Amino acid sequence: MDRLYFDIAHLLAGGLVLTSFMLLYQDRLYALLNTYALQALVLALAVGWQAHIQHAAHLYITAAIAVIFKALVIPFALHRMVAQLGVHREVESVVSLVPTMLAGIALVALSMVVMLRVTEGADPLAREDLAFALSVILLGLLMMVTRSNAVSQVVGFMSLENGLILAAAAAKGMPLVVEISVAFSVLIALIVIGIFLFRIRERFDTVDLQALDDFRGERR
Amino acid sequence: MTLAGDLVAIGGLLALGPAALTLSRVRHLSSLIYGGVFLICLLLTGGALRGLLAGAAPEALTLPLGLPWLGAHFRIDALSGFFLAVVNFAAAAASFYALGYGRHEKAQSRILPFFPPFVAAMNLVVLADDAYVFLLSWELMSLASWALVMAHHREGDNARAGYVYILMATLGTFALLLAYGLLGGADGDLSFSGMRGHPPSAAVAGAVLALALIGAGSKAGLTPLHIWLPLAHPAAPSHISALMSGVMTKVAIYGFLRIVFDLLGPAAWWWGVPMMATGAATAVVGVLFALLHNDLKRVLAYSTIENIGVIFIALGLSLAFETNGQGTAAALAMTAALFHMLNHSLFKSLLFFGSGAVLTATDERDMGRLGGLLNAMPLSGLFMLVGAGAISALPPLNGFASEWLIFQAILLSPSLPSWTLKLEIPAVGALLALAAALAGACFVRLFGVSFLGRPRGEAARRAKEVDRFMLGAMGALAALCLVAGVLPGYVIDALSPIVHLLVGARMAPQTDLGWLAIAPVAESRSSYDGMLVFLFIASSALLAAAVIHRLASDATRIAPAWDCGFPDSNPATQYTPESFAQPIRRVFTGFVFRAREKVDMPAPGDPRPAHFGLSIQDLVWDFVYRPVTRGVQAGADRLNRLQFLTIRQYLSLVFGALVLLLLALAIWT
Incomplete structure (x- = not known):
């Protein structure tokens, strides 16, 4: 039975990394948002499974937060925003897809090597989850760095936060208060960034941050 | 006087600083403040001397101040007692002197609030028994003396003196901070008793010695870290100069003694x-x-x-x-x-x-x-x-x-x-x-x-x-x-x-x-x-x-034919300070300093006056400080570009740093 628990947890955490790669691969805004919702759903499942294994009731709340806010509210809000912004729905990337994917694979390898070595002797379940969580965080950062579209940077940031929640759920004993406050800070960040998005669009008719650099007279 | 009594007296000194600020309208304020400092310092000197001569046992005290998990440790032993006596006696003499000297002082309001805290800080350095209190008091001492150096900041080069001083003081404190960090060891024990218990390894001890030489040496005036001293000490009012030169340098040596002879454990022969x-x-x-x-x-x-x-x-x-x-x-x-x-x-x-x-x-x-x-x-x-x-x-x-x-x-x-x-x-x-x-x-x-x-x-x-x-x-x-x-x-x-x-x-x-x-x-x-x-x-x-008066005074003297080599009463015919130092200046020029003499002698018949110019250059500035300042300037110019990156580039920097550290972790472990 333990073996099955472990495998399912492993599968769900791995699924999170997979959705991170899917996020990296998207070049349409709506598809990106849908993939993000999918990732949030997978996260909710992973956290819910952890709650089941650890018999930790508060993790169910975390999973519920993930479903309600991350899988429904935020993608919906971003959908509306993109629609209202009326910008073209393509993701402008600075680095093309193939090198990004390769870099992503390298990052996953790196986080595996680091985490598995550092957490030697810890609970195998937590070890795997931590390694996957670090991969998700790094992939989120990679997405923020390689995309110049503001919306996709926001999504990168959110997926980074998903990695944090996965790590927190795996490491037993993270208080619920912290998780809730993290969730809310992300929500606030979304609002702030949303306002910025509109301001940027007002001025430059695009959410491509490259336009800001051009405006400052920087060369590409 | 017990350690607690000492600390109360030092607290009194510390309180005199703000008191000088609030009472700035009181007449004879300077006499009040200097008189107060004089009495307190005399008390402290007496207490320290009595403890020293009676061979009092070391005494320690922990106050619940400062860092919550550490507290503020104070301790007085024979070494602290000696320096306490030296500091307070000189401070008492300086305040007594200032009762007269202070009356001629124009910038009272810029001196009185800083003088008592300066004296108090020197006392606290000597009594400190953990690195936190030591460094805090050390820095208070630096800052208070800096403020005193800057009392006449509009005169001449005083502002530059203050600038050089604060830079060197920062360098010194930084070196001491590192030294204490090394002494504290892996578990970061900041109390001196903890440091005494765990002497560092030979290599670390050598590094601590070097840092102590830089840290205490820059305050005491070891070459080539001495450059601030001849600028800053003269800039302060004279009683402050006396304290800075006569006592603050000793407090720096106290810091050196405490680290090298007390905390660092057994010494190596080459130290x-x-x-x-x-x-x-x-x-x-x-x-x-x-x-x-x-x-x-x-x-x-x-x-x-x-x-x-x-x-x-x-x-x-x-x-x-x-x-x-x-x-x-x-x-x-x-x-x-x-x-x-x-x-x-x-x-x-x-x-x-x-x-x-x-x-x-x-x-x-x-x-x-x-x-x-x-x-x-x-x-x-x-x-x-x-x-x-x-x-x-x-x-x-x-x-x-x-x-x-x-x-x-x-x-x-x-x-x-x-x-x-x-x-x-x-x-x-x-x-x-x-x-x-x-x-x-x-x-x-x-x-x-x-x-x-x-x-x-x-x-x-x-x-x-x-x-x-x-x-x-x-x-x-x-x-x-x-x-x-x-x-x-x-x-x-x-x-x-x-x-x-x-x-x-x-x-x-x-x-x-x-x-x-x-x-x-x-x-x-x-x-x-x-x-x-x-x-x-x-x-x-x-x-x-007696013999000269007895034998010479009675004799008849007829004056003056050539007037003992002083026929001309113009004082300019006397030895000048430059002429007195000329032989030594010529012998040693090019060695630690460069002295250039320029003689501008008009041709015969030309009525314009002759000129003699002398310029002295400290080679330490040329060989140590100029390259450092140039290097810092060049580095700052390079780094300046970092201020104008785009958001994505900043993110990339953070990302790159994170990946690099993870890589280091992956390879190193």
Whole structure:
């Protein structure tokens, strides 16, 4: 039975990394948002499974937060925003897809090597989850760095936060208060960034941050 | 007085600073503040001396201040007690002096709020028993003294002096912070008792020694970190200069002693080598520059650098002897170092007070415009002469006693087994002898040019004797210089518990010898009797004076044919400070400084005046500080680009740093 628990947890955490790669691969805004919702759903499942294994009731709340806010509210809000912004729905990337994917694979390898070595002797379940969580965080950062579209940077940031929640759920004993406050800070960040998005669009008719650099007279 | 009492008194000092701010409208505020500081410091001196002479046991106290998990540890042992006495006695003398001197001060409101906290901070440094309290007090000491240096910030180069000072003070504190970090070890134990319990490994200990040399050395004025000292010390008002030069440098040495002799555990044999080398270089550089400058207070500041060098030589000698198992020789060198510290705090304060008296009387610091002050200010001149004699190490004054002890220790060096030390110590001794001789020349120049001869300017001609407070403070210090010189045996015996604490051995009791003589090694080898020398000098001088008066005064004198070489009464025909130093300047130019003389002599028949120009350049600036400032400037120019990156580039920087660290972790473990 333990073996099955472990495998399912492993599968769900791995699924999170997979959705991170899917996020990296998207070049349409709506598809990106849908993939993000999918990732949030997978996260909710992973956290819910952890709650089941650890018999930790508060993790169910975390999973519920993930479903309600991350899988429904935020993608919906971003959908509306993109629609209202009326910008073209393509993701402008600075680095093309193939090198990004390769870099992503390298990052996953790196986080595996680091985490598995550092957490030697810890609970195998937590070890795997931590390694996957670090991969998700790094992939989120990679997405923020390689995309110049503001919306996709926001999504990168959110997926980074998903990695944090996965790590927190795996490491037993993270208080619920912290998780809730993290969730809310992300929500606030979304609002702030949303306002910025509109301001940027007002001025430059695009959410491509490259336009800001051009405006400052920087060369590409 | 107990440690708790000391701390209450220091708290009182700290409170006087804000009090000076709030009471700024009270009349005679300066007398109130200085009087308060004087009384408190006198109390503290008395308490420290009593504890020292009675051989009181170390006493520790923890107050619930500062870092919550650490508290503030204070401790007084023989070493702290000695420095407490030195600091507070000089501070008491300075406040007494300031009762008179402060009246002529225009920028009262910029001095009074900082003076008591400055004194309090020096006290706290000495009493601190954990790195946190130590560094906090050290920094308070730096900042308060910086504020005092900046009291007359609109005059001349004072703003630049303050800038250089604060930079060097920051560097010093930073080095000490690192030193304590290394001493604290992996678990970061900041209390001194914890550090004592876990002496670091040899390599770490070497690094701590280097950091302590930089940290304490920059405050004390070790070359090449001395550059701020001749700028900042003269810029402050004279009683502050006296404290900075006479006492703050000693507090820096206290920090060095505490780290190297107490916290660092057993010493390695080579530790003395860099200490003696920098000490010797500092002594020679300090005294050479003292000879070149005309500003009274700057000369004194440079001479402080020289004396710090002398003290560091003695400390290095003590370490060299101690690590080679020669306990009594180590005790001799350490006694000499502590004795010289005490002496320097006395006569350097005295000399700065004297220069303050000259400043009050003439409003002039340039020796080239003084002269003949002895007639107008006989008492100040006499005290200045005592100070000059003491600092030039003339018997029977105290400077001679301590420098003689250092030379006695140097003469013991052939018994050391290490060839490095065997070769280094005689060379250091030669440099020390050079420095001592040049110091004599320097103070002959200082006293001769400003107090003897005829006035070179209107200001010097109108000079008047200063008030009783200033004379009283100078007189007390001068008397102590004489007493400590005549009765060195008592001082050496009083220092022996401290020496025992630091090097684990002590000199033989000197007061048992009788006739007030001292014999540092063995009576057969060398001994010195200050009282005898004093009596001989006094009696022979009186006898000579009597004989001359008796025989010469009665004779008929017909004056003047050639007027004893003074046919022209123009004071410009006298020796100037530049001309006095010229031979030495020419011999040593290009070595530690570059002196350029420019003579502009008009052709015969040309009526324009001839000109003589002299420019002196400190090579330390050229070879150490210019490259550093250039490097910092260039680096800052490069890094400037980082201010103008795009959001994505900043994110990439963070991302890159994270990946790099993870990679390092992956490869390293």
